[in-house]
Amino acid sequence: xxxxxTYLYAVAGDxxxxxxxxxxxxxxAPVRVIAEGGLLAYVSTVxxxxxxxxxxxxxxxxxxxxxxxxxxHHGVVAAVAATGPTAPVRLVTVxxxxxxxxxxxxxxxxxxxxxxxxxxxxxxxxxxxxxxPAAPSAASGGAGGGTGGEAGARPGLAYLKxxxxxxxxxxxxxxxxVARGERVHTALLDVAVMGRRHRAxxxxxxxxxxWMVLNGAYLVDENRGPDFAALVxxxxxxxxxxELSGPWPPYSFTELTDDQExxxxxx
Numbered sequence: 001x002x003x004x005x006t007y008l009y010a011v012a013g014d015x016x017x018x019x020x021x022x023x024x025x026x027x028x029a030p031v032r033v034i035a036e037g038g039l040l041a042y043v044s045t046v047x048x049x050x051x052x053x054x055x056x057x058x059x060x061x062x063x064x065x066x067x068x069x070x071x072x073h074h075g076v077v078a079a080v081a082a083t084g085p086t087a088p089v090r091l092v093t094v095x096x097x098x099x100x101x102x103x104x105x106x107x108x109x110x111x112x113x114x115x116x117x118x119x120x121x122x123x124x125x126x127x128x129x130x131x132x133p134a135a136p137s138a139a140s141g142g143a144g145g146g147t148g149g150e151a152g153a154r155p156g157l158a159y160l161k162x163x164x165x166x167x168x169x170x171x172x173x174x175x176x177x178v179a180r181g182e183r184v185h186t187a188l189l190d191v192a193v194m195g196r197r198h199r200a201x202x203x204x205x206x207x208x209x210x211w212m213v214l215n216g217a218y219l220v221d222e223n224r225g226p227d228f229a230a231l232v233x234x235x236x237x238x239x240x241x242x243e244l245s246g247p248w249p250p251y252s253f254t255e256l257t258d259d260q261e262x263x264x265x266x267x
Contacts (some may be wrong), residue, residue: 005094006101007046009076011087011112014038017262020079022034025073026051026092034098036105039112042080043101051094059094077249081233085120087112087254099132106132108256115254121236122193123247129214131177174211181213184235184242191228192218196252210241217252 007026022033029044035088049055059065072089077088079147095101105112189195200212220228225247 001200004045005096006049006098006103007044008089008093008095008104009042009044009073010080010098011041011088011105011116011118011139012042012080012084013113016039017084020083023076023079025076026069032078034101034105036102039105039109041105042076043098046094048094051092056092074155075083075114075252077251081249085116086117086249087119088249088251088253106190111256114152116254119219119250119253120219122250123218123225124250125192125218125225125228125244125246126248127184127188127214127216127218128201128212129181130208130210130243131135131180131213132210132240133171133173133177177211180235180240184231184232185214185216186228187214187216188228188231191224191231192220194219194253198252219250219253220247222247242263 007029009031017040018040023042025044027046027050029046031042034041050059073091077086080203086096095104098172104125142184143229146213151233185195185197195218196215198215198217200215203209206212218228229244232242235242
């Protein structure tokens with residue numbers, strides 16, 4: 001059937017595990033399993049008039065559609081991950097059919113096995129660090145940025161001096177904020193097995209006006225989750241807010257290099 005494709009959610013090891021039953025995925029499509037070479041691919045059949053390359057390009061710009069699709073995708077991944085080590089696949093990764101997915105499992109079987117071994121007994125935690133630009137920085141010492149002799153200066157020159165001082169203070173505050181984020185990241189790596197820094201989110205997505213100086217993902221042994229959470233809480237201080245999320249399936253630590261035969265994979 002040329003008008004449908006195969007949507008891939010995640011890959012897991014077979015090993016006698018029992019796949020969760022009755023799952024529905026994107027668009028309410030039933031989730032089924034493709035078994036190949038000791039691996040299980042969790043997939044749905046989707047219409048290409050909605051999930052083909054061109055329709056997806058348009059749909060990815062609609063935040064409501066994107067959010068609904070992401071929730072459905074995560075629901076499947078979380079259900080699969082609850083049964084054992086799982087390699088989530090990027091959002092809206094669609095193949096032309098089941099045979100392409102089987103071919104992927106055959107060609108990349110060793111890569112999937114390595115990824116699954118890496119995340120066995122481990123979860124992903126997310127950490128975001130925000131710094132209030134108005135908070136006094138260590139670099140500026142909370143100085144107001146005033147310059148001496150302004151009272152006798154010409155109005156235009158006084159304005160330029162105040163502007164330069166303000167820019168210097170803001171640059172100093174930014175450097176201090178970045179250093180705070182780096183300190184948190186470095187400390188968390190002492191507990192985590194691996195860490196990965198993602199690009200900072202745009203304020204429109206984060207919903208916050210503060211500077212996001214760390215958007216990190218960390219792979220943590222299951223029995224060290226409480227230690228990791230306790231360490232994160234130690235970094236909350238005046239002018240700095242640290243958000244902890246998780247535990248999650250290991251989205252950031254199982255991604256393979258791009259497979260060119262996939263019709264689409266969201267970045």
